[in-house]
C-alpha cells in the first residue's frame with residue numbers, strides 16, 4: 091500500500107487535509123469518518139501539521155482506529171442501548187449529556203477554546219486525542235463501554251431527540267420501537283454508510299437523496315455530544331415520564347396552545363423529519379390522531395363529564411393499536427387480535443382503523459389510556475406484550491414482533507429463543523485460533539478488507555479470490571446465482587457419495603444402505619478473530635447477526651406461523667441464519683424416533699457439506715442443527731417448492747474445519763415489504779420411510795412438488811382404472 095510523502099510546507103491546510111483523507115482512504119477509512127478526527131488532532135496539535143503527518147499519518151490512523159474500536163464496543167452494548175434509547179425520554183437521566191457547541195477550531199473554521207473534555211494519551215511517543223466523558227471517572231466498569239462516544243451532529247433543539255438520533259446512528263439497524271401500525275423513522279440520516287461503518291444500511295428503505303445532500307452540507311456544522319454514564323435501566327423507568335408535563339402545566343405562564351398551533355408544531359417538528367413507511371397509515375392519519383389526543387387533553391384539562399367518554403375510548407383504542415402493532419388488522423376490518431374478549435368493529439380511515447366498541451358478553455380487557463376504570467391492569471397482559479414485541483427476548487440487535495391476524499392463537503408454541511447455535515451434548519466443535527492457518531485468515535489486513543484499491547486477502551480464497559459480498563453488504567450477484575442454481579437444480583451439480591454415510595449408518599449399523607449422495611457445496615468465508623481487519627469490515631456479515639426488520643406472523647394459507655420482512659429488501663441481502671442446537675447425526679436420529687412417536691416434528695438441517703471429504707467420519711463430527719426446542723426466527727420460515735425468495739448459503743466463520751459452519755439465508759430477489767420469506771426444505775414428498783411426516787404442501791408455487799406429485803398419482807390412478 092503506498093503512502094504518499096506529504097511534508098511539502100508550501101501546501102495549504104486544505105491541501106494537507108485532502109492528502110490526509112487520501113492516505114486514510116487508501117487504508118480503508120472514508121473521509122467522513124476521518125474528518126472530525128483530523129479536526130480534533132489539528133486542534134490538539136495547535137495546527138502543527140508536521141506532527142500529524144509524521145510516519146505517514148500514523149497518529150491520525152491511531153486515532154481513527156480508536157474511534158472504530160469504540161464503535162465496536164458500542165455494538166456489544168446494543169441491547170443496553172436499545173433500552174437506553176427508550177429511557178432517554180427521562181430528562182433527569184440525560185443531565186449528563188453535554189453539548190459542546192462550536193468549541194473546535196479547525197483549519198476550516200474559526201479558532202476557539204480547546205474542548206476541556208478531550209483526553210490525551212501517549213501512543214508511539216505521541217499525544218493522541220481520545221474522547222472522554224466528563225464523568226468517566228465515576229463510571230462503573232460495566233458501563234464504560236458506552237462512555238466517550240464523540241460524534242458530530244447538526245444543530246437541533248431537543249437534546250433527548252438528538253441523543254436518540256445518535257444512538258440510532260451508532261446502531262443503525264436497531265428498531266427501538268415495537269413494530270407499530272406505522273413505522274416512523276427519520277427520513278434521512280446525517281451519516282454516510284462509511285460513517286456508520288455498517289454496509290447493509292445502504293439498502294434500507296427511506297434513505298432518500300435529500301438526506302445525502304443534507305449530510306454533505308452539514309459536514310462542518312457540528313456540535314459534539316458526549317454520552318456519559320448511561321444509566322442502569324429498570325423496566326419501571328421505561329414508563330413515559332409525565333412529571334415534566336405536569337410541571338409545565340402547573341407552572342405559571344403555562345398557556346394551553348390552540349389546536350391549530352399544536353398541529354402545526356407536530357407538522358413542523360415531527361412530520362418533516364420522520365417518514366411513515368406503512369402504506370396503510372398516512373401523515374394525515376397521524377394528524378387526525380393528534381387532533382383526538384389534543385381533544386382528550388382538553389377534556390381532561392377542563393374536567394369533562396362522562397358523556398364524553400365514548401370519544402375518548404375510540405382515541406385510546408387507536409393509541410393501543412399504534413403501540414401494540416398494526417398486527418391486529420384483520421382483512422375485513424375487524425380488529426380484535428390481542429384481546430379476544432374484546433369485540434370491536436373497524437372502519438378504515440386512510441388505512442388506519444377507527445374503532446367502535448360493540449357490546450361484548452365478556453368484560454373488555456382493552457387498553458384504555460383515558461378511562462382507568464375500563465382497563466384492569468393485569469400482569470399477564472404485560473408479559474405477552476413483551477413477547478409479542480420481541481420474540482427474541484432482546485437477544486438480537488433488532489426486535490422481532492409476533493402477530494396473528496387470522497386465528498385466536500396468540501403465540502407460537504413454546505420454544506427457547508437462542509441467537510447463536512449451541513451444542514446439545516456430543517457434538518465436537520473447536521474454535522481454536524491455533525488451528526486457523528495463515529491461508530485461512532488475514533492477520534496482515536487492516537481496516538476494511540473490502541476497501542477499494544485493496545487486493546483481496548486470503549479470506550476471499552473460498553470464493554475464487556473475490557470477496558463474496560459487495561460494499562453494500564449484499565452477496566455478489568454471480569455468486570448468488572450459483573448458490574440459487576445449486577439449491578434449485580441440485581441434480582445439475584456434483585454430488586459426493588460417502589463410503590459409510592452417517593445418515594444410513596445410524597439406521598442400520600451392520601448393513602447400511604449406500605449413501606444417497608450429498609451436494610458438493612461452495613462456501614462463503616468471512617473474516618474472523620485471527621484477521622487484522624476491524625469488526626465492521628465488509629467481509630463480516632453473518633457474524634454480525636440480524637439487521638433487517640422481521641416479523642413472525644400467522645400465515646393465511648394455513649401453513650402455521652411464518653416469517654416476513656417489514657421492509658423492502660434487495661437481492662442478495664442477509665436475513666438470518668438457521669440457528670438451533672448442534673446435535674450429532676445419532677442424537678438427531680434418536681430425537682426423530684421420539685418425536686415421530688409423539689407426532690412432534692423436528693426441522694433439522696444437516697451440516698453435511700464436508701462429509702464426503704474424509705472416510706471414517708466420527709459421530710461427533712457428523713453434525714446437524716435442530717431448531718425445534720432451541721432456535722431463532724429461522725424456525726418460522728416456511729417451505730416453498732420451486733421459487734423461494736431465500737437461499738441457504740454455508741458460511742465459514744470460526745473454523746476452516748467444515749464439520750461445523752453457519753447456514754445463512756440470503757434473498758434470491760428483491761422482496762417487497764410484508765412479503766413472506768420462504769426457503770426450499772428440499773423435502774422428498776415421496777419418501778415414505780422418512781421419520782418425519784411430510785406435510786401437505788401449501789406453498790402455492792407453480793412447481794409445487796407435492797401438488798404435482800398428487801396430480802401424477804391421480805392421473806396414474808385414472809390410467810390404471812381405464
Ligand SMILES: C[S@@+](CC[C@H](N)C(=O)[O-])C[C@H]1O[C@@H](n2cnc3c(N)ncnc32)[C@H](O)[C@@H]1O
Pocket residue numbers: 502648649650651652691693725726727728729730785786787788789790
Ligand atoms: C420449520 S416449521 C415452519 C414454521 C411453522 N409454520 C410453525 O408454525 O411453526 C415447518 C412446518 O411448517 C409447516 N409448513 C411449512 N411450509 C409449509 C408449506 N409450504 N405448506 C404447508 N405447511 C407448511 C409444516 O407444518 C411444517 O412441518
